[in-house]
Amino acid sequence: MRAHLTYREPHGWTSPVDCLPSREAAEFLRNATNALTPSAASRRTWEITDCTDEDCEAAR
Template sequence: MSRVHLTYTEPHGWTSPPDCVADRQAAEFLRDATNALTPSAASRRTWTITDCTDENCEARR
C-alpha cells in the first residue's frame, strides 16, 4: 500500500490543503463520508486523489 493525498476544489478555484492518508481506500472512505455528512458541499466539490511520493511529506495526516 502506498500513501495518497486527498484534496478538493471549490467552484471558485480554492483547493484544500492535502491530507496524506494511508491508501486509496482510506481516501475514498473519507471523501464518501464527507460527502454524506455535507451534501450541499458535496454537490459543488471536485475531489482529487493523487499518489504521495514522499513518506515524510508535509501534508496533514
C-alpha cells in the same frame, strides 16, 4: 501506498492536502464527507493522488 486527498470549490479555493494511509482511506473520507454534507459535495471537485514521498509534509 499512501494517498493525498484534496478538493476544490467552484470559486477556486483548494483545501489543504491530507496525506492518508491508503487510497481506500482517502476514498472513505471523501465518501463520508460527501454523505455528511450533500450540498457541499455537489459543488466540490475531489482529487486523490498517490503519495510517493514519505517526507511529503502534507497533513497526516
